[in-house]
Amino acid sequence: MDRPGLVWARTDWGLVIAALGLSLIGAVLVWSATRHQLGSALAVRHLINTAIGVVLAAAVTRLDFRGLRAWAPWVYLASLLGLGLVLSPVGSTINGSRSWIELPGGFSVQPSELAKVALCIGLAMILAEGRDRDRPPSHRDVALAWLVAGIPIGLVMLQPDLGSALVLGALALGVIAVSGAPRRWVLGAVGLVAVGITVALTTPLLSAYQRDRLVAFAHPEADPSGIGYQTRQVRIAIGSGGWGGKGLFQGRQTQGGFIPFQQTDFVFSVAGEELGFLGAAGLLLVLGFVVVRALVIAVRTEDAFSRLVAVGVACWLIFQVFENVGMNLGLMPVTGLPLPFVSYGGSSMFACWLAVGLLNNAHLASLRRG
Amino acid sequence: MNAPIRRLAFVVAAMFCVLLLSTTWIQFVQAKDLADRPGNRRTLLASYSKERGAILVDGKPVAQSLPTKDQLKWIRAYPQGKEYSHVTGYYSFTYGAGGGLESAENELLSGQSDKLFYRRIVDVITGKPPQGATLELTIDAKVQQAAEEALGDQRGAVVALDPTTGAILAMVSKPQYDPNALASHNLTKVSEAWKSLNADKGRPMINRAIAGDLYPPGSTFKLVTAAAALSSGKYSPSSVVPGPRELDLPDTSATLPNFGHEICGPNGRTTLRHALEMSCNSSFGWLGLQLGPDALRSQADKFGFGQTLHVPMRVTPSVVPDELNKPQTAQAAVGQYDVRVTPLQVAMVTAGIANGGTVMSPYLVKDVRSSDLDVIDTAHPQQLSEAVRPGVADQLTSMMEDVVNSGTGRNAQIPGVQVAGKTGTAEHGEGLAAHVWFTGFAPAKNPKIAVAVVVEDGGTLRSEATGSTVSAPIAKKVMEAGLGR
Numbered sequence: 001m002d003r004p005g006l007v008w009a010r011t012d013w014g015l016v017i018a019a020l021g022l023s024l025i026g027a028v029l030v031w032s033a034t035r036h037q038l039g040s041a042l043a044v045r046h047l048i049n050t051a052i053g054v055v056l057a058a059a060v061t062r063l064d065f066r067g068l069r070a071w072a073p074w075v076y077l078a079s080l081l082g083l084g085l086v087l088s089p090v091g092s093t094i095n096g097s098r099s100w101i102e103l104p105g106g107f108s109v110q111p112s113e114l115a116k117v118a119l120c121i122g123l124a125m126i127l128a129e130g131r132d133r134d135r136p137p138s139h140r141d142v143a144l145a146w147l148v149a150g151i152p153i154g155l156v157m158l159q160p161d162l163g164s165a166l167v168l169g170a171l172a173l174g175v176i177a178v179s180g181a182p183r184r185w186v187l188g189a190v191g192l193v194a195v196g197i198t199v200a201l202t203t204p205l206l207s208a209y210q211r212d213r214l215v216a217f218a219h220p221e222a223d224p225s226g227i228g229y230q231t232r233q234v235r236i237a238i239g240s241g242g243w244g245g246k247g248l249f250q251g252r253q254t255q256g257g258f259i260p261f262q263q264t265d266f267v268f269s270v271a272g273e274e275l276g277f278l279g280a281a282g283l284l285l286v287l288g289f290v291v292v293r294a295l296v297i298a299v300r301t302e303d304a305f306s307r308l309v310a311v312g313v314a315c316w317l318i319f320q321v322f323e324n325v326g327m328n329l330g331l332m333p334v335t336g337l338p339l340p341f342v343s344y345g346g347s348s349m350f351a352c353w354l355a356v357g358l359l360n361n362a363h364l365a366s367l368r369r370g
Numbered sequence: 371m372n373a374p375i376r377r378l379a380f381v382v383a384a385m386f387c388v389l390l391l392s393t394t395w396i397q398f399v400q401a402k403d404l405a406d407r408p409g410n411r412r413t414l415l416a417s418y419s420k421e422r423g424a425i426l427v428d429g430k431p432v433a434q435s436l437p438t439k440d441q442l443k444w445i446r447a448y449p450q451g452k453e454y455s456h457v458t459g460y461y462s463f464t465y466g467a468g469g470g471l472e473s474a475e476n477e478l479l480s481g482q483s484d485k486l487f488y489r490r491i492v493d494v495i496t497g498k499p500p501q502g503a504t505l506e507l508t509i510d511a512k513v514q515q516a517a518e519e520a521l522g523d524q525r526g527a528v529v530a531l532d533p534t535t536g537a538i539l540a541m542v543s544k545p546q547y548d549p550n551a552l553a554s555h556n557l558t559k560v561s562e563a564w565k566s567l568n569a570d571k572g573r574p575m576i577n578r579a580i581a582g583d584l585y586p587p588g589s590t591f592k593l594v595t596a597a598a599a600l601s602s603g604k605y606s607p608s609s610v611v612p613g614p615r616e617l618d619l620p621d622t623s624a625t626l627p628n629f630g631h632e633i634c635g636p637n638g639r640t641t642l643r644h645a646l647e648m649s650c651n652s653s654f655g656w657l658g659l660q661l662g663p664d665a666l667r668s669q670a671d672k673f674g675f676g677q678t679l680h681v682p683m684r685v686t687p688s689v690v691p692d693e694l695n696k697p698q699t700a701q702a703a704v705g706q707y708d709v710r711v712t713p714l715q716v717a718m719v720t721a722g723i724a725n726g727g728t729v730m731s732p733y734l735v736k737d738v739r740s741s742d743l744d745v746i747d748t749a750h751p752q753q754l755s756e757a758v759r760p761g762v763a764d765q766l767t768s769m770m771e772d773v774v775n776s777g778t779g780r781n782a783q784i785p786g787v788q789v790a791g792k793t794g795t796a797e798h799g800e801g802l803a804a805h806v807w808f809t810g811f812a813p814a815k816n817p818k819i820a821v822a823v824v825v826e827d828g829g830t831l832r833s834e835a836t837g838s839t840v841s842a843p844i845a846k847k848v849m850e851a852g853l854g855r
């Protein structure tokens with residue numbers, strides 16, 4: 001097969017079109033949320049981010065998956081370096097989290113987003129060694145996997161960025177569970193999370209701003225001008241959408257600029273208010289379609305490495321969608337996570353499209369079987 | 371290894387179900403509750419506090435938004451107070467945009483209209499806060515003021531048109547109200563003003579010029595009957611018609627008497643021209659019977675009866691009843707029975723005659739401008755209908771000149787200018803003073819302004835009033851103000 005043909009065959013077009021659709025809807029919603037304050041600037045940048053993302057995805061798709069595996073340790077180490085840099089004086093603090101590295105020219109990267117990609121590959125590499133020899137991963141492999149996951153999770157917690165840490169945790173849990181690891185490792189991890197949440201709420205381990213958010217989640221009235229105000233305004237926006245929504249650019253909450261971070265964390269509320277239930281549910285269905293495609297690719301792939309990568313991407317996306325939409329709806333505490341493809345944010349957009357590239361790469365492995 | 375993935379798929383499906391269900395819950399079950407939350411008031415304040423476009427007459431605002439220091443940011447002000455109340459309407463925090471242009475052009479004034487789409491895109495790109503469009507009206511401040519003063523405290527309405535374009539030069543309806551009272555940010559006072567305006571028996575919030583309960587047109591409708599007669603080709607101004615003291619109506623013992631029970635000519639016979647000049651009921655009742663109800667109705671429709679116009683406020687359609695028996699037809703021909711009109715419609719009949727038989731669509735907004743006064747949209751005069759042939763229009767004009775020169779309309783004469791017109795005195799109930807009319811245009815040869823004036827219940831003269839004594843002098847002042855245009 002010649003190279004363009006190879007890329008063509010590797011591509012899961014349904015997945016790509018869905019992801020592209022989400023990115024474009026995202027551009028419109030970002031425009032609507034920011035046009036009064038910033039005009040079309042952010043929407044245009046969102047489109048540029050999408051274009052860069054597509055190029056990145058195409059590049060990853062073209063890689064041989066064995067090559068990808070060889071790269072895995074380096075990608076993983078690079079992400080640790082990035083997370084370390086954020087905590088060093090190089091990193092900059094935005095909204096109480098030290099999550100960004102400022103680059104010249106007004107750009108900034110958020111290494112925790114790219115760490116999700118790195119962890120997908122890293123975990124798959126470790127756990128797939130066992131599968132190649134057709135037996136479940138040993139205790140030693142699983143322990144190593146948790147260590148590999150634990151380091152970035154710990155670094156992200158230090159920023160502190162609870163949302164990204166939860167996503168990384170969910171990703172690791174899913175991949176390890178699917179790898180065929182002994183059950184006690186999975187149950188143990190679940191138990192650890194439960195203990196962790198209990199500890200977080202009862203001891204001063206979390207930073208003040210993280211606990212504020214958790215308290216605000218439980219009692220939105222506690223701080224009507226801060227985080228509680230935000231969750232309430234978001235729910236008023238979504239609640240006013242009704243069946244068909246207020247119409248694009250017609251949402252009073254959105255256009256009034258009452259919702260801080262609406263173009264990033266709360267972009268779902270724009271859809272809820274202006275496009276209504278049909279728009280919001282439609283957005284969820286397309287996001288669901290992307291996750292389902294990831295799982296289908298995972299099921300079809302014989303190659304253990306590709307399969308675990310696909311599972312990792314699926315867990316990452318579903319958890320992030322659940323957490324993001326959940327916090328818009330008041331189901332989950334506010335943790336500052338973007339909605340994949342839709343929210344404004346370059347690093348997140350690149351990470352999501354890199355994930356699409358990884359999935360397409362795994363897609364070829366699934367084609368090989370037949 | 372597929373079993374764990376299948377389990378994972380169940381988890382994924384469950385998570386999506388939770389999200390969909392809670393979206394449904396918030397958008398449908400909790401929606402009402404959320405909308406009622408006081409937090410939502412902030413959004414109301416936000417939509418209110420955007421700068422709303424102004425309404426201009428001759429470049430001066432009759433409605434404008436002025437900055438305030440309170441949380442609403444802008445207050446709506448009406449510098450002329452009551453004079454333009456029925457033109458502008460009101461814009462109230464409590465009661466919204468109502469009456470007049472505030473309501474009819476709310477989308478333009480608030481900046482939400484699709485007409486402003488490209489302008490909005492420019493604003494988005496340049497980062498300007500959205501502003502409403504400004505409306506420049508066709509109203510001529512001098513004509514409006516003349517109408518305002520001439521009508522005085524009498525209930526009624528005045529409408530003036532430019533016959534060649536349909537531009538509305540004046541629109542006054544009395545009683546009026548002060549829209550500033552409803553635009554106030556003192557919400558208690560607004561609520562009090564609203565209650566007292568609605569309780570007022572004079573119904574000051576009704577724009578009698580275009581809406582309200584409609585008026586019987588009285589003898590001004592004889593213009594329509596005459597137009598039908600001349601258009602039929604069977605009659606000319608010099609045709610001889612019967613003109614007894616009263617017309618015996620067929621199928622009934624009732625009669626149609628003349629005003630003051632006068633006879634219209636020797637031996638009860640007269641010409642069509644003279645019948646109009648002295649407003650002879652028996653002649654026009656007879657004509658109505660000869661022409662039949664369909665001819666009357668179709669002629670009225672050609673002048674615009676039965677059509678719902680938007681100027682851009684909605685104009686209640688004027689009506690000639692569908693079913694007319696013979697006595698009713700005779701009464702309808704002189705503007706009685708159930709013929710009902712708006713003053714604007716009467717002005718359109720006159721303006722149509724003045725404009726060579728062509729009725730122009732009436733309109734109130736000359737230009738739509740952006741906040742920096744660039745013209746976004748300009749009104750183009752549009753023909754509504756061809757009511758009569760130009761020849762018939764000339765005949766009617768000449769007959770209406772006689773009305774003013776030597777007939778019932780002498781009080782509308784303007785020295786040095788030939789005026790054409792018609793009076794009307796419409797009985798509308800036993801023991802009630804008549805609604806009195808005058809409609810006309812000037813100059814007769816080169817019409818600049820057409821007016822219709824109605825004064826309810828005879829105005830200050832009560833039962834002594836006629837169209838000639840009360841309404842013609844008002845029309846004269848309005849026309850004089852319009853001649854200098």
